[in-house]
Amino acid sequence: MYHVVIAVDEETERARRQxxxxxxxxxxxxxxxxxxxxxxxxxxxxxxxxxxxxxxRAEELLENVGVEVEIAERSGDPAPTVLDFAQSEDADCVCVGGRNRSPAGKAIFGSVSQSVILQADRPVLVTGGGEPE
Known part of the structure; x- marks a missing residue:
């Protein structure tokens, strides 16, 4: 069984894309x-x-197509928490949702997805972003 950890934030459309x-x-x-x-x-x-x-919404979509799904939660700094969780679960892949940000937005807010991509020790699946923030 191929295990994917999907890092979901509060944005519903991004979670659906993931x-x-x-x-x-x-x-x-x-x-x-x-x-x-x-x-x-x-x-x-x-x-x-x-x-x-x-x-x-993400759970509903996955269940409707027959994917086995469970929900987990943690507290902390998102990127290292996602990476630690994926390692502890021995996940095969991490899925993050990309955001289409302006250069200023990237500089000011950083990017959880970018941090996960650069620091992961396993494959990372990145879904596309929406409109620039």
Whole structure:
């Protein structure tokens, strides 16, 4: 079974693109297992990843096409947390959602996807971004 960790933030359309990319993998309904990972940077209300709309939409899409899916949550700095989780789960691949950012946006905010790509010790699947932020 090929295990993909999908790092899902709050953006629903990005999460759907990620789920669709995993669902489109060959034999995904028989040979792919996905873990939707949401990393909370702040969670004063004690929310669960199952309460995050983007996680629920991605889960629905994957389940509808027959991909085995589970949900996980962690707290912390997103990029290293995603990488640590993927390693602890011995995931075969990490899926991140790209964002189409302006050069100023990249310089000011950085990029979780870029950090995961550059620091991962396993393959990283990057889905396309939407409009520039």
């Amino acid at each position: 789920a669709r990319a995993v669902a489109d993998l060959p034999s995904s309904d028989e040979e792919v297992r996905a873990t939707l990972l949401h990393v909370f940077t702040e969670n004063p209300d004690g929310a669960s990843a199952t309460q995050v709309g983007s996680v629920r």
